[in-house]
Amino acid sequence: MAYQTGTAAGPTPLLDALRLFAVASGWQELRWGPSGPGQQLSLRKGELIFHLRSALDEALRSGYQRVTGIFLVGSDQFDPAQPWNNQPGMPRDPSKRIEAVGLYEVEGPCTYHLFSSESPVQLTMVAEVAPGVYHHLAFGQLVKYGDYPGGAFVSGAFGSSDALTASASDYIFGDTQDLHFGLPFNDYKYAGGNYVRAAADGFDGWWSVCQASPITGKRAISVWEEGPRSPRESLANYWWSRTPNTLNGIAPLLPLYVYLERPDGFFSPFGYPAHLRYLNITHHAPAEVFAIGPEQWMAFPAHSKNNKSGVHGYAVRLER
Amino acid sequence: MAFEIGVAVNYRDLLERLRTFLTKHPALIAANQQWTQLRWVSDATTQELLLRAPGLAGADDIYCGVRSYENPTSGYYMWDLNGSIGFSSADTFYAQPSCLTGWLPMMSLWNEATPYWFVANGRRVVVVAKVSTLYQAAYLGFILPYATPGQYPYPLLIGGSMTGQRGRRYSITGPNHRHFVDPGEDVQNASSTATMLRGPAGAWLPFQNTYSPTTESRYDSARQVWPGSYAYLSVFREALDGTYVLMPIVLSQGNSAGDHDLFGELDGVYQVSGFNNAAGNLIQVNGVDHLVVQNVFRTSVRDYWALRLA
Numbered sequence: 001m002a003y004q005t006g007t008a009a010g011p012t013p014l015l016d017a018l019r020l021f022a023v024a025s026g027w028q029e030l031r032w033g034p035s036g037p038g039q040q041l042s043l044r045k046g047e048l049i050f051h052l053r054s055a056l057d058e059a060l061r062s063g064y065q066r067v068t069g070i071f072l073v074g075s076d077q078f079d080p081a082q083p084w085n086n087q088p089g090m091p092r093d094p095s096k097r098i099e100a101v102g103l104y105e106v107e108g109p110c111t112y113h114l115f116s117s118e119s120p121v122q123l124t125m126v127a128e129v130a131p132g133v134y135h136h137l138a139f140g141q142l143v144k145y146g147d148y149p150g151g152a153f154v155s156g157a158f159g160s161s162d163a164l165t166a167s168a169s170d171y172i173f174g175d176t177q178d179l180h181f182g183l184p185f186n187d188y189k190y191a192g193g194n195y196v197r198a199a200a201d202g203f204d205g206w207w208s209v210c211q212a213s214p215i216t217g218k219r220a221i222s223v224w225e226e227g228p229r230s231p232r233e234s235l236a237n238y239w240w241s242r243t244p245n246t247l248n249g250i251a252p253l254l255p256l257y258v259y260l261e262r263p264d265g266f267f268s269p270f271g272y273p274a275h276l277r278y279l280n281i282t283h284h285a286p287a288e289v290f291a292i293g294p295e296q297w298m299a300f301p302a303h304s305k306n307n308k309s310g311v312h313g314y315a316v317r318l319e320r
Numbered sequence: 321m322a323f324e325i326g327v328a329v330n331y332r333d334l335l336e337r338l339r340t341f342l343t344k345h346p347a348l349i350a351a352n353q354q355w356t357q358l359r360w361v362s363d364a365t366t367q368e369l370l371l372r373a374p375g376l377a378g379a380d381d382i383y384c385g386v387r388s389y390e391n392p393t394s395g396y397y398m399w400d401l402n403g404s405i406g407f408s409s410a411d412t413f414y415a416q417p418s419c420l421t422g423w424l425p426m427m428s429l430w431n432e433a434t435p436y437w438f439v440a441n442g443r444r445v446v447v448v449a450k451v452s453t454l455y456q457a458a459y460l461g462f463i464l465p466y467a468t469p470g471q472y473p474y475p476l477l478i479g480g481s482m483t484g485q486r487g488r489r490y491s492i493t494g495p496n497h498r499h500f501v502d503p504g505e506d507v508q509n510a511s512s513t514a515t516m517l518r519g520p521a522g523a524w525l526p527f528q529n530t531y532s533p534t535t536e537s538r539y540d541s542a543r544q545v546w547p548g549s550y551a552y553l554s555v556f557r558e559a560l561d562g563t564y565v566l567m568p569i570v571l572s573q574g575n576s577a578g579d580h581d582l583f584g585e586l587d588g589v590y591q592v593s594g595f596n597n598a599a600g601n602l603i604q605v606n607g608v609d610h611l612v613v614q615n616v617f618r619t620s621v622r623d624y625w626a627l628r629l630a
Contacts, residue, residue, distance in 0.1 A: 146561035200560050225552060238546050242574040245581045247520045248471045252582050257567075259556065266557040266595060266621075269565040 001025050002319035004114045008127075011054035011069050011106045012039050018052070018070075018114060018125050018137075019043075025116035027123070030078045040084035045121050048152055049075050050139045051084040060085075060100050064161035069104035069129075072137050074154050074197060074206070091154075091195050091206035094217045099206075101156030101193040103127060103135045113287060113298065115316050117275040120151075124276065124316050126287075126300050133304045134286060135182060136314075142196065142258065142271030150198035151271055153258075154206075157182035157303075159193040159215070183302040184276050184314050185222040185256040187211055196220055196270060201263050209258060219261045220270065223254060223278065236278055240312065243280040251284075253277035253297070253315055274317070281305060281313035289318060296320075321441040321588070322347035323629045328436055331397040331429035334449060335367050335388050341438045342371060342445060352378055353442030358407045365390055368413050373461055376442045381406075382476060384445075384460040387413045390431070396487045399427040401458055403478045403518065420524055423512035425480030425500065427456040428490040437611055439627060444477075444587050446627055451490045454617050455599055456481045457499045463517070463571065465584035475584055476518040477571075479503075481616055483514045494533045499615045501569050501589060501625045502548030504530035508539065515545060517571055517583060527571060542575035546582075547591055553622040557595035564603045566590035566610070566626055594624035602629075 001024040008014035019041050023029050030042035030049070038054035053071045060071060076089025091099040106129050115124040122140030129135055135157035144151040185194050187209045194209035195216070208214035209222055223236035236254060244251035256278055259267035277297070284290065284299035291297075296318040302309035322345040328334035342348070342355040352374070359370040366389045373382035383404040390397045402424055404416035414421065430451050437448040444461025459479035465472045479500025482488055488497070495504030496514075503515040508531045515527040527543040530536045538551050547553060547567055558564050569591055571583040592603070592612060599614035603626060610626040 145565045146559035146563045148560040198560070233540075233550060233552075235547055235550050238544065238549055238572060239582070242572040242580045242582050245466060245583075246579045247581055247583075248467050250466065252466045260560070262557065264557075266555050268557055269559050 002116050005112065007109055007111050009109050011056060014106060014110065014112060014125075014127060015039055015041055015052055015054040015070050017112055018123075021114040021116065022123055025123070031080065031084075035083060042078055042084060042087075043123075044078065048121060048139075048141060049078050049087070050154065051075060051087055051090075052137075053084050055102075055104075060160045061097060067102060067104040067158070067161065069102055069106040069135075070137060071100040071102050072139060072154050072156055073098065073100045074139065074152050074195070089205070091216055093215050099195070099215050100160050101137070101154050101195065102158045102160070103137045103156055104158050105129045105133070105135065113316075115275065115298075115318065117317055117319060120274055122273060122275045126316065128286070132286065132301075132307070134300050135303075136184060136300070138184060138273065138276060140273070143274045144271045145269040148198065148200065149204075150196070150200070152197040153273065154195050155184045155273075155276075156193040182309070183224075183278070183312055184273070185209055185224075185258060186302075187220070187222040187224050194222075196258055196260075198260060198270065200260060200268075207260055221259050221261070221267060223257055239278065240280050244282050249283050251280040251282065253279055253292070276317070277315045279313045279315040280311050282311045284313065321351075321439065321630055323437065323439040325437050326435075328434045328449075330431045331390075331399065331434065332362075332367060332388055334429065334434050334436055335369060335386055335399065336362075337436070338386070338438060338445070338447065339369050342440055345440070348440060348442070351442065355440070355442075355445075358383075359385075359409070370407060370413065370416070372407065373444070374442045375462075378442070380443065380462070382443065382461055383407055383416065384476075384478070385413055385416065386458075386460075391487055392431070394487060394489070396489050397429045397431050398487060399429060399458070399480075400486065401425045401427065401460060401478050401480045403460065403476045405474060405518075418522065420478060420512075420516055423483050423485065425458070425478050425514045425516055426482040426486070426488070427458050427480050428482045428488050428492070428497070429456060430490055437627065437629070439588060439629060441587075446589060448611065448613050448627060450600075454490060455499075455614050456490065456616070457613060459500050459586065459589065462587070463584045464587050466582050467520070467584070472520045472583075474518055477586070478516045480514045483512055493617060495530045495536045496533075497616050498530065499613070499625070500545070501586070501591065502529050502545055502615055502623070503527055504536060506533050507531055509541065515571075519583070525573065543571070543573045546570040546572045548622075553591070554620060556593045556621070558593055558597075564592050564597065564605070564626075566592055566605055569625070588628035588630075590626045590628070592624050592626040594619065594621045597624055599624070
């Protein structure tokens with residue numbers, strides 16, 4: 001099963017829909033059961049292991065805001081004696097406290113879109129949490145540049161906490177219409193909602209995809225990383241500001257390249273998600289299907305089109 | 321596709337070899353992608369070569385040309401590069417139908433032995449030439465457009481490694497002496513640079529990433545070559561396992577008149593990190609050798625690109 005849509009009444013039914021879809025798509029259900037007021041879910045496919053939990057007005061841990069939605073983390077192994085948030089090889093800060101990404105603001109019934117892809121493996125969920133407002137979760141394996149240990153990723157519309165604020169630091173390019181940082185692999189935030197797994201330079205764990213102050217102590221960047229000039233330049237800014245093409249109305253897709261910061265201050269190309277691309281959605285409606293040759297993709301706003309996220313969006317590969 | 325590596329006796333021999341390569345290379349002939357010579361004139365101090373490329377399936381007519389000239393007193397040996405939408409036997413090299421006029425993309429060569437690399441298919445040819453310790457380059461032919469042939473039927477790029485007033489020595493340093501992958505010019509908004517694309521509406525469009533003869537400053541010009549326009553390319557190195565990663569090179573436009581376009585990618589030409597890299601290296605990507613090229617005399621991390629030798 002590569003695509004499914006439906007509606008869910010809240011975080012736990014939403015997580016259950018993802019569970020059933022994942023199992024139907026060949027994922028192994030390691031655990032599904034109660035966890036506090038929510039449910040915990042552990043999934044495996046090959047070497048990849050991910051854990052999710054529905055949250056009902058709860059904080060991931062002390063110090064974080066209370067959220068309603070779904071937490072997502074990855075790990076190296078599954079320990080059935082331990083809860084979802086204490087598994088071996090999870091994203092942790094330098095004080096060994098858990099970090100997660102999330103899909104929050106699930107206050108009522110919402111429409112969901114579920115995507116499954118192979119080669120490499122990826123599972124994606126996009127939920128319309130309020131009319132016109134979309135959040136995502138995605139996890140799987142990046143297309144890797146070279147041969148190295150790692151390559152798993154988790155991506156959410158949020159980090160561990162619902163940190164969406166109205167401050168200028170949340171703007172993608174410092175523009176008010178680009179408020180939301182929910183774009184997959186948006187590194188413009190100081191601490192983004194994205195982590196990649198790698199063993200490199202003496203660190204074996206999850207690297208924070210962010211502009212600065214990486215939560216795990218190790219930083220990765222993506223195509224949004226700003227350069228030294230004003231306006232905020234980045235690989236994606238040049239792409240975004242020159243699409244869609246005046247010529248034909250088409251907005252070419254941009255791979256979400258990820259780079260790891262090395263001890264010498266340089267960045268190594270690490271990989272990119274095969275089934276997720278940046279997209280200027282000026283000419284696309286949310287959840288619109290479009291074709292590129294034999295491929296089909298579905299367009300989504302980073303948050304809400306022509307509202308908090310302007311025309312920033314992304315496309316998920318659609319197979320059905 | 322076809323490629324050839326060799327050493328030309330001088331800049332004139334280099335053009336004769338290019339003529340032979342494009343019209344007679346066995347791989348091009350086997351694919352029915354050999355180019356047609358429309359004019360070949362060789363006198364004591366100039367050569368003039370006009371060609372038509374057939375496209376990959378023989379359905380295109382792509383017109384390009386190279387004209388060599390020299391001034392030994394001033395010490396320059398040039399190739400002027402041009403393209404057009406047709407061929408007129410009655411007209412000069414500089415007056416072909418809808419060709420480039422004014423300052424043209426050029427290659428500034430010399431009258432000495434010149435190592436070279438040619439790569440071609442039925443849609444484009446790329447030339448790299450080593451002059452002393454510097455590298456010159458040219459791209460003649462179609463890019464890979466982000467559009468259908470009906471929307472953008474003639475995406476002709478004329479790219480060189482020098483522009484400005486004709487007759488410039490290869491040793492000149494400055495933003496007018498840059499490759500088509502990351503072009504510049506002396507001043508902002510120059511109407512001609514080393515990268516000229518015939519746009520969808522038929523106008524020749526200049527691309528420019530840098531300006532200023534002293535600092536080679538980067539700025540947000542109307543038309544840029546991505547990702548060279550991104551200043552932080554200087555912090556990218558090779559992958560964790562030491563392999564080099566290639567990025568596409570895309571021609572972009574965003575101007576105050578409201579035209580926003582990613583026209584398309586160069587064919588077989590990619591950005592690559594220069595970290596622990598060097599011009600002349602061969603890197604293998606997906607089983608294919610790629611030649612590492614530096615942008616004329618520049619050797620910083622951000623100043624390299626790779627040419628697929630296939």
